[in-house]
Amino acid sequence: DTGVSQNPRHKITKRGQNVTFRCDPISEHNRLYWYRQTLGQGPEFLTYFQNEAQLEKSRLLSDRFSAERPKGSFSTLEIQRTEQGDSAMYLCASSSEVDRPLNTEAFFGQGTRLTVV
Amino acid sequence: AQKVTQAQTEISVVEKEDVTLDCVYETRDTTYYLFWYKQPPSGELVFLIRRNSFDEQNEISGRYSWNFQKSTSSFNFTITASQVVDSAVYFCALSEADQGAQKLVFGQGTRLTINP
Numbered sequence: 167d168t169g170v171s172q173n174p175r176h177k178i179t180k181r182g183q184n185v186t187f188r189c190d191p192i193s194e195h196n197r198l199y200w201y202r203q204t205l206g207q208g209p210e211f212l213t214y215f216q217n218e219a220q221l222e223k224s225r226l227l228s229d230r231f232s233a234e235r236p237k238g239s240f241s242t243l244e245i246q247r248t249e250q251g252d253s254a255m256y257l258c259a260s261s262s263e264v265d266r267p268l269n270t271e272a273f274f275g276q277g278t279r280l281t282v283v
Numbered sequence: 284a285q286k287v288t289q290a291q292t293e294i295s296v297v298e299k300e301d302v303t304l305d306c307v308y309e310t311r312d313t314t315y316y317l318f319w320y321k322q323p324p325s326g327e328l329v330f331l332i333r334r335n336s337f338d339e340q341n342e343i344s345g346r347y348s349w350n351f352q353k354s355t356s357s358f359n360f361t362i363t364a365s366q367v368v369d370s371a372v373y374f375c376a377l378s379e380a381d382q383g384a385q386k387l388v389f390g391q392g393t394r395l396t397i398n399p
Contacts, residue, residue: 255326
């Protein structure tokens, strides 16, 4: 296991279609995060999981967005009825709870770049 | 609310020059964490450093050094003797001490170009 893996790397979809992205975290990491990064901006937090539990969702995550992490392993992020404003890079990260209460660093995947046409 | 400001949108220097990337943050928390990440063209965010709010010691790692000043809410990053491979977008980020979760608030990033 060499790092966080995200698939697909690129996705082009027509407006109104549904899309799903997958993230495979580093195997021993129990926390998984989704971020969205638009062009020229820093990543923005969307949601995070501790094991299979989704503990927090940003207000950026509209009801068209849903994330799951069945069995606390990989995670999927689905966007329904895509809009052009959804075009962005979707980044996944994972971290371990090993040395709590200190924050451990999050390791990021290479992202999925979504283009809605 | 937490906020991170990286006022320098783009910096371009010639190889071997020293360069400092500025980062100013806002938070009401007394315990928080500061980070720097590098984003090369491949898109992956590469972790560089984490600092907690109780440790104001400056840190040096090879050609990289960080200056954390709580009095001015700044966490600046200096690259000494820059190299072309340092070219990337650099992000400063802030996280509150919420059960160790990595809910990062990022700045807008500084695009650093090192010219040969």
